[in-house]
Every structure is written in structure tokens, then in C-alpha cells.
Amino acid sequence: MSRSAELFGSRWGLVLATLGMAVGTGNIWRFPRIAATNGGGSFLVAWVVFLLLWSVPLMIVEFSFGKRARKGVIGAFVAHGGPGMAWMGAWAALCASAIGAYYAVVSGWCLRYLAAAVTGGLRGEGAGEALWRSFNSTPAAMITQVLALGICVSVVWFGVRGIERVAKVLIPTLFVLVVVLALRAVTLPGAVKGLEFLFTIDWQLLAEPTIWLQALTQNAWDTGAGWGLIVTYAIYMRMREDVSLNAFLIGFGNNSVSLLAGIMVLCTVFAINPQAQSEIVGAGNEGLTFIWMPALFDAMPGGGFFMVLFFLALSFAAITSLISMLELATRVLIDLGLRRKPALLGFAAVALLAGVPSALKLEVFQNQDWVWGVGLMVSGLFFAIAAARYGLERLRTEVVNGDGCDLPIGRWWVVLVGIVVPIEAVVLIVWWLVAAYRDDPANWLAPFDTYNVGTVLWQWAAALLVLGLANRWLARRTLKEAGR
Amino acid sequence: MSIGAAVTMILITGVVWGGFVALLLRAIRREARKRDHERR
Numbered sequence: 085m086s087r088s089a090e091l092f093g094s095r096w097g098l099v100l101a102t103l104g105m106a107v108g109t110g111n112i113w114r115f116p117r118i119a120a121t122n123g124g125g126s127f128l129v130a131w132v133v134f135l136l137l138w139s140v141p142l143m144i145v146e147f148s149f150g151k152r153a154r155k156g157v158i159g160a161f162v163a164h165g166g167p168g169m170a171w172m173g174a175w176a177a178l179c180a181s182a183i184g185a186y187y188a189v190v191s192g193w194c195l196r197y198l199a200a201a202v203t204g205g206l207r208g209e210g211a212g213e214a215l216w217r218s219f220n221s222t223p224a225a226m227i228t229q230v231l232a233l234g235i236c237v238s239v240v241w242f243g244v245r246g247i248e249r250v251a252k253v254l255i256p257t258l259f260v261l262v263v264v265l266a267l268r269a270v271t272l273p274g275a276v277k278g279l280e281f282l283f284t285i286d287w288q289l290l291a292e293p294t295i296w297l298q299a300l301t302q303n304a305w306d307t308g309a310g311w312g313l314i315v316t317y318a319i320y321m322r323m324r325e326d327v328s329l330n331a332f333l334i335g336f337g338n339n340s341v342s343l344l345a346g347i348m349v350l351c352t353v354f355a356i357n358p359q360a361q362s363e364i365v366g367a368g369n370e371g372l373t374f375i376w377m378p379a380l381f382d383a384m385p386g387g388g389f390f391m392v393l394f395f396l397a398l399s400f401a402a403i404t405s406l407i408s409m410l411e412l413a414t415r416v417l418i419d420l421g422l423r424r425k426p427a428l429l430g431f432a433a434v435a436l437l438a439g440v441p442s443a444l445k446l447e448v449f450q451n452q453d454w455v456w457g458v459g460l461m462v463s464g465l466f467f468a469i470a471a472a473r474y475g476l477e478r479l480r481t482e483v484v485n486g487d488g489c490d491l492p493i494g495r496w497w498v499v500l501v502g503i504v505v506p507i508e509a510v511v512l513i514v515w516w517l518v519a520a521y522r523d524d525p526a527n528w529l530a531p532f533d534t535y536n537v538g539t540v541l542w543q544w545a546a547a548l549l550v551l552g553l554a555n556r557w558l559a560r561r562t563l564k565e566a567g568r
Numbered sequence: 569m570s571i572g573a574a575v576t577m578i579l580i581t582g583v584v585w586g587g588f589v590a591l592l593l594r595a596i597r598r599e600a601r602k603r604d605h606e607r608r
Contacts (some may be wrong), residue, residue, distance in 0.1 A: 095599050125576045132583055280569045283577040324602070329595055336588040343584050490598040 090244050091320050097248035098321055099333060100255045104404030105313045106338040107258065109190055110306040112398055113373040115342040116349035120365040122298045125285035128343075130299035135307070135335055138300055138508055141500040142309035142464055143331035144493065145471045148483040150318025151327060156415035157312035159562040164479075165470035167559035171551040172466040174558055176312035177416045178547055179459040181431070184409030185438035186452045188236075191402035192228030192443070193220070197374060198395040206391055212378030216370070225443040230436065233410075235403060237432050240410045243424060244320040247407055254400045259341070261397040266344045268390055269351035278354035281361075282346055297515050300508055305457060307338045308408075310464025316412040324488035332491065349377075356380045370446075373398070410435075420561045451534045455543045458516050462544075465509035468501050476502050 092098040119127050153163035157180075161173030200206045200215055219225060239246045269275055289295050308314065314334075318327075349372070353361050357380060364376045381391035410431065417427035442449035471479055476498040485492045520537045521528045529538035551558075569577075 095595070099595070125573065125580070128576070128580050132580065276569050279577060280573045283573040283580065284570065285572065285576050326595075326598070329591065329598065333588070333591045333595055336584060336591055340585050340588045343581065488602075490595065 091322055092244060092248050092317075095322075095325065095330070097252065098317060098325065099330060099337075101244075101247050101251040101404075101408070102314060102317050102330070102334050103337050104251045104255050104258075105317065105408035106306070106308040106334055106405075107255070107341045107401050108187075108306065108308075108405035109194065109369075109373075109398060109402050110302075111338065111342040112262075112345045112349075112401060113369040115302060115306060116346040117365045117369065117372055118298055118302055119282060119346050120350060120361070122295050123286050123289040123292075124281050125283045126287070126289035126295055127299055128283070129285065129290065130296045131302060131339070134296075134300045134303040134508075135339055137500060137504055138464070139303045139307040139309040139338075140331055140335045141497055141505055142467055143307070143314055143335055144328055144484055144497060145467050145479075145501055146309065146312070146314035147318045147321070147327040147331055148479050149467075149471075150315040151321050151325065152479075152483050153315075154319050155562065155566060156319065156419045157315050157412060158416055158558055159419045159566060160312075160315045161466070161470050162559050162562050164474040166473065167563070168555070169466075169470055169473065170559035170562065171548070171555040172470060173312070174416075174551045174554070175459070175466060175547070176310075176463040177412060178551065179456045179463050180311050180313060180409050181413045181435065182438070182452060182456045183460075184406060184413065185435040186442035186449050187402070187406050187409060188233045188435060188439050189225060189229045189443045189449060191232035191236075191399070191406050192225060192230075193370075193374065194395060194399040194402045195232055196224075196228045197378070198392070198399045201378075201388075201391045201395045204388065206378040207382055207388060209382070210379070211382065213375045215378075216374045220370075220374075221444055221446050223444070226440060229439055229443045232403065232406060233432055233436055233439075236406045236410050237428060239407050240414055240428050241425065244317075247317075247411060250407065251404060254404050258397055258400040258404075261393050261400070262341055262344045262348065265390060265393055265397065266348040266351075268386075269348045269355070272351060272355035272384065274355040274358065275351035277358060278351035279347065281354060282350050293515075297512065300512055301516075302342075303339075304461055304464060304512065306342060307335055308405075309335070310467050311412075311460055312463065312467075313408045313412055316408065316415050319415065322488075326488050326490040327484050328489065328493045329491035352377075352380050352384070356383045419565055420558070421565050447534045451539055454535050455540050458513060458540055459544065461509050461512045461516075465506055465513075468505045468509070472502050 149160040149164055153160040155163060157177045158170050158173035161169045196219060206212050239250050353364050364372060367376055378391060381387040413431040414428045418424055442452055480493060480498060517537050520535055524536050527533055528536055530536060531538050531542040533539050
């Protein structure tokens with residue numbers, strides 16, 4: 085099959101695969117925690133605002149880049165920003181690939197807990213915590229990391245048709261699972277307290293910048309906007325495919341799942357163990373998901389069954405996101421001249437090795453999540469810069485509102501991508517780094533700390549140095565392959 | 569549940585879930601129209 089013949093079979097294949105990319109563990113394990121610790125209803129207001137001020141505008145940029153350039157993220161930057169911007173595309177590819185390396189470890193954790201839930205290994209007091217302590221940061225976590233990567237490789241091996249086939253089964257099932265879990269949670273006695281907590285607005289909190297910054301961060305991390313993953317799937321759009329309606333659909337679909345997950349988790353917490361709610365939502369992503377959720381399900385009538393559904397949903401969310409990260413890297417390597425299968429196997433081997441330290445040491449995982457998570461905000465900024473370089477008005481009229489458009493977009497999008505998104509990105513990056521500096525001012529520049537500023541700056545500097553030196557080669561190779 | 573929380577719940581779920589359903593329906597209609605057009 086020729087490269088140009090690799091297209092999604094239908095619009096729904098594209099939408100479901102892209103939703104699979106967007107809906108990840110962050111929707112289920114981060115959103116409820118962040119919503120609960122940042123004022124519930126007040127956070128939700130800001131979160132909806134930033135869906136429209138960050139995620140959707142950047143998704144439109146990404147869909148346009150992929151549809152017009154028909155190349156991976158480096159090629160898309162070269163096609164829109166010129167050869168001098170290849171390093172920016174490579175930065176986006178690096179961030180998503182580095183996240184993919186440790187995300188395989190996370191996906192492995194989900195699969196391990198799914199297996200334990202199915203075999204009854206999470207029943208009984210403290211079973212979730214005992215499994216976490218005996219499994220996390222041991223060679224067993226490497227085995228599940230390999231399993232997760234193996235599953236995703238077997239899907240990406242078949243190209244876009246493999247991705248489409250899997251997404252058409254997993255994503256509707258994931259939606260059903262999350263709806264069933266949310267319905268179960270809201271029908272528990274006392275669950276209404278969880279709803280009240282989640283939806284009560286404290287108007288004074290809306291004057292707090294932290295609420296808005298956390299809401300923007302959540303949108304930046306859990307919708308997948310500005311990561312380069314949408315560019316990758318948009319390469320396989322049919323020619324007369326819509327851009328803007330699909331972007332809105334994925335943004336709202338992703339946040340719909342987050343809201344369901346928030347209702348599910350908080351109603352379960354308030355119904356089963358309301359006294360420990362601060363401790364539960366303050367336990368971190370892993371603590372909430374792998375220690376507290378099994379304990380809460382265990383105390384719930386029919387909890388064993390719903391525990392299986394919960395970890396099944398989490399595993400589906402993780403696997404479909406990991407698939408998109410593998411495809412992004414594979415596609416970049418294809419653009420650089422490799423064939424799909426060697427590119428995929430080569431990247432999977434590198435991702436496996438790069439993920440091993442995260443599998444064996446939780447601090448390494450947390451460090452990588454911090455460094456490349458903030459790096460994604462730089463990625464979002466780069467997308468806005470490349471789009472502005474190409475001409476936002478030109479992109480809007482030629483591509484967004486061009487052939488196949490189902491939802492014409494006005495000039496407001498030009499203002500958002502040209503002015504608002506860059507401001508949001510700079511404010512976010514500065515805020516996160518200043519917060520990290522305040523946490524540990526004495527060691528702020530130390531390179532090997534888990535969460536400080538120095539670890540971010542040193543790793544970014546090393547990456548940018550390599551990418552800057554490789555810029556000309558990356559641009560030349562990508563253009564050469566496109567010319568064939 | 570307080571009235572304020574109930575109103576917020578209706579508004580937030582209405583915007584997010586209602587928005588998603590409305591966009592999905594629009595996409596389904598537009599896709600059907602495109603298919604009809606292609607068949608002709």
C-alpha cells in the first residue's frame with residue numbers, strides 16, 4: 085500500500101482514534117484530584133473556559149498542519165514554518181516520545197491492576213497498597229511495561245487501519261464503562277455529598293490565579309492539544325475531511341469523560357469514606373488510583389465487579405494514548421526515510437530502554453513526568469509560533485474553512501492562536517518554574533533533583549542543543565523524503 | 569444538595585455533555601449529507 089493510500093476509512097475512525105489519544109489516564113486519575121483540591125465548581129468554570137481558550141484552538145492548528153502537510157510533526161513544522169523550524173517539531177516529537185517511554189510503565193501498572201482485579205487480588209483490607217508496594221519499582225513493573233508496549237506495537241504494526249480498528253472497539257467501550265461507573269457511584273448512599281463538593285462554586289476562589297492556572301494546565305495535559313499527536317492522526321484524514329468540527333468534538337468529548345470520571349471518583353469517595361476525602365485526593369495520581377480506589381471499591385456492594393470495570397477503563401485509556409505516541413514517533417522516522425516496521429520496532433526498543441529507569445524507580449518516573457509535562461507547554465507555544473509564521477488568516481481560509489469544512493471558524497481563532505495561546509503558554513511555564521523554585525530555593529539549579537527548576541532546564545538544554553545542531557539535517561531529510 | 573450546586577451542575581454538565589452531544593449530532597448530519605452528495 086502506498087503512503088498516500090493510508091487513510092482512515094471514515095470520519096468516525098479518525099474521531100475515535102483521536103479521542104483515544106486524548107482520553108488517557110490523566111482524565112481518570114488527575115482530573116478528579118485536581119478538581120477536588122482546587123475548589124470544585126470554581127475550578128470547573130475555569131476548566132471549561134480554557135477548553136475554549138487553549139485546547140480547541142490548538143487542536144484546530146494541529147488538524148490543519150496534518151491535513152495540509154501530510155507529514156509527521158517535524159515535517160509539519162517545516163511545511164508551515166520553514167526549514168529553520170524543524171527543531172521545534174523535533175521538540176514536540178521528543179516531548180511526546182519521552183512521555184511515551186514512561187507512559188508504557190503507567191500502562192503496565194494499569195494492566196497489572198486489571199489482572200489483580202479480575203483474579204480477586206485486590207479484595208481485602210490494604211490489598212491495593214500491598215500490591216503497589218510489592219510491585220511498583222521492581223522488575224515485575226518492567227514485565228508489564230514490555231506487555232503494554234507489545235500490545236501497542238502489535239496495533240501500530242498495521243498502520244492507521246490497525247489503529248482505527250482498535251479505536252472503534254476500545255473507545256465506545258471506554259465511554260460505556262465510565263458511564264456505568266459514574267451511574268454506580270451517584271447511586272451510592274451519601275454520593276450526593278460528592279456531587280455537592282464537585283459543583284459548589286466559591287466565587288472568591290475565582291479571583292485566585294492558582295485556580296485558573298491549574299485549570300489551564302489540566303486542559304493542556306489531558307486534551308493532548310499541542311503535543312503533535314493530532315498532527316500525526318490528521319495525516320491520515322481523507323482529503324475532504326473537516327477540521328474545526330472534529331476539533332470541537334474531540335475537545336468536548338475528552339472533557340465529557342473527565343467530568344464523568346470526576347463524578348465517579350468523588351461520589352465514591354464521599355459515599356464510602358468521607359472522613360478521608362482530603363487524604364484521598366491529596367494522595368497523588370498513583371496513590372489515588374492504585375491504593376485508595378481498590379480500598380473504596382472493596383468497601384462497596386458489588387465492588388469486585390466495579391473494580392474490574394474501573395481498571396479495564398483505565399487500561400483502555402492508557403493503551404489508546406500509548407498507541408498514538410508510538411505512531412507519532414514511527415511517523416517521524418518514516419518521514420526521515422525508514423519503513424514503518426523497522427521504524428516502529430526501533431522506536432519501541434528505545435522507548436523500552438528509556439522507560440526502564442521509570443519502571444524501577446518512582447522518583448525517575450516523577451522527574452520525567454515533570455520535565456516533559458512542562459515541556460508540552462513549550463510545544464503548544466511552538467505550534468502557535470509556526471502557525472503564525474505560516475499566516476493564521478491564510479491557514480484559516482485555506483485549510484480550516486477550506487474543503488470539507490463543517491463548521492466555519494471566524495477571526496476569533498486568529499486572535500486566540502496569535503495572542504492568547506502564546507500568553508497562556510508563557511504564563512504557565514513561568515508559573516510552574518517559579519512554583520518549583522519556591523519549593524526548594526537552595527537547590528533550585530541542581531540537575532538531579534526530582535521536581536526542581538534545574539532538572540527541567542538542564543534536560544531541556546541538552547535536548548535543545550542536540551535538536552539545534554540536527555536542525556538542518558532533520559529539515560533536509562524530511563523534505564527529501566517528501567519529494568520522493 | 570444546595571440550590572447553587574444543583575444549578576452549577578446543570579450548567580456545567582449542560583455545556584460539556586450537551587455541547588458534546590450537539591457537536592456529535594451536527595457531525596452525523598454533515599457526514600450523512602456529504603455521503604448523499606458523493607452518491608449523486
